[in-house]
Amino acid sequence: MALLSVLDRERTIAPPGFSRWLVPPAALAIHLAIGQVYAFSVFNNPLTQVIGIAKPVKGDWAATDITWIFSIAIVFLGLSAAVFGKWLEAAGPRKAMLAAACCFGGGFLVSALGVQLHQLFLVYLGYGVLGGIGLGLGYISPVSTLIKWFPDRPGMATGLAIMGFGGGAMIGGPLGVFLMEHFKSATSTGIAQTWVVMGLGYFVFMLFGAIIVRLPPPGWKPAGYVPSARPQKLVTSAQVTADSAIKTPQFYLVWMVLFLNVTAGIAVLKQASPMIQDMFADVTPLEAGGFVGLLSIFNMAGRFLWSSLSDYIGRKSTYAIYFLLGAALYAMVPATGHMGSKVLFIACCAVILSMYGGGFATVPAYLRDLFGTMQVGAIHGRLLTAWSAAGIAGPVLITYIGQYLIDHGVSKSRSYDYTLYLMAVLLLVGAVCNFLITPVNPRYHYKSEKPG
Amino acid sequence: MSAPQTAFPARKPMTGPGVIVRLIIAWAFVGVPLAWGIYRTYLTAKPLFESVQAKTKA
Secondary structure, rough: OOHHHHHHHHHHHHOOOOOOOHHHHHHHHHHHHHHHHHHHHHHHHHHHOOOOOOOOOOOOOOOHHHHHHHHHHHHHHHHHHHHHHHHHHHHOHHHHHHHHHHHHHHHHHHHHHHHOOHHHHHHHHHHHHHHHHHHHHHOOOOOOHHHHOOOOOHHHHHHHHHHHHHHHHHHHHHHHHHHHHHOEEEEEEHHHHHOOOOOOOOHHHHHHHHHHHHHOOOOOOOOOOOOOOOOOOOOOOOOOOHHHHOOOOHHHHHHHHHHHHHHHHHHHHHHHHHHHHHOOOOEEEOHHHHHHHHHHHHHHHHHHHHHHHHHHHHHHHOOOOHHHHHHHHHHHHHHHHHOOOHHHHHHHHHHHHHHHHHHHHHHHHHHHHHHHOOHHHHHHHHHHHHHHHHHHHHHHHHHHHHHHHHHHHOOOOHHHHHHHHHHHHHHHHHHHHHOOOOOOOHOOOOOOOOOO | OOOOOOOOOOOOOOOOOHHHHHHHHHHHHHHHHHHHHHHHHHHHHHHHHHHHHHHHOO
């Protein structure tokens, strides 16, 4: 039991002389690993050929059944972040990161067994449920720690970590393809072996984060840091618990802000490859793949750059830019297609995706401004249900609207126009929600039970 | 009055060179895979850059 005490919150308090710049790599180790979920699609086709190997045969899993693996994982990401947020605040980051590593790595191993035994429910249970819980725990585990270490630059700090989630797909995608090629044989697609290696590899990678993470001693402040004497309107010095936060209108307004920003971003992300090929006849599938890659770089970079900017111009102003500039760019994209300007089209989509990523990375600092640092991780966890909802609503909305328009005689390239205009309207609704955010009523503030 | 007992021994303060070595190791551990991922993504995006460049020149 003494061995397990190293996981305790008290044992993660930093010793004197500790550099706070050691905490972002700990957070990145977690987010770079769990960001692999964005690249899960590299397994979609091979999973439909587990028996047939070269092509799908009778008895192989259907493509429609495979898509559920990712969806289950994203749903469990939101659920576990919401449910375990308060536990995480009490248990400390090291215990939470280790639990995330066990769940995410273990999810791969259970799924590998599912592929080996050809039991799809084991893959749902492994990568979907267990892996999804690892995703949720891992996503929120470093956030409140980073905010405590960087009270002077919370946007930049959380942006650094959440940037890792965007970057994780860039590592997970090629790594998955490389390993499958390596393990592929005449009798195997190599998926089971690939998942065993990835499960163990990601476990070790995340364990590194759990080992090096530290909490600041109580009352710690960066050298020379003086909180602003002129308090900003939305930045509170009070604390609000997670249970109280969900009773405030501010929580639901921020929920809508995240939900609408993600829904609109998914429209471009999901349709990027077919959209550029339908709008520009000379674009090859290879070049379209390059376009998706370029967007993922902007998605990642935006997470760091926009959230860092929010430390200077404020969270509300940053989201106002996401929504107003975003709406203008969404409305402009169809025109760039009709003008035949590939450069403008790519530039618009790149900025849109940078703001999609920025929306994810800026939200923890927005919550910290509104609700304080005490349970910001737990509040962030509950807010992530907006992501799960948008992950389902966004693609469904886009697919059904697109299909409805095509069924009513609209050409495929024109159908994108209406979808993008609708997304611009959604962003304007988001701008209104953001505009309505005001400081939290003091009656929700946490009051210490200590007398005097 | 004696100092309060802690359940675990107090850890030594980190020294300057020790901190620098830890910083290099920690950032390299996450930086190298991230740089590899960005490079691989750049290779994927390269045909698009070349196509746009060729169009602009033409």
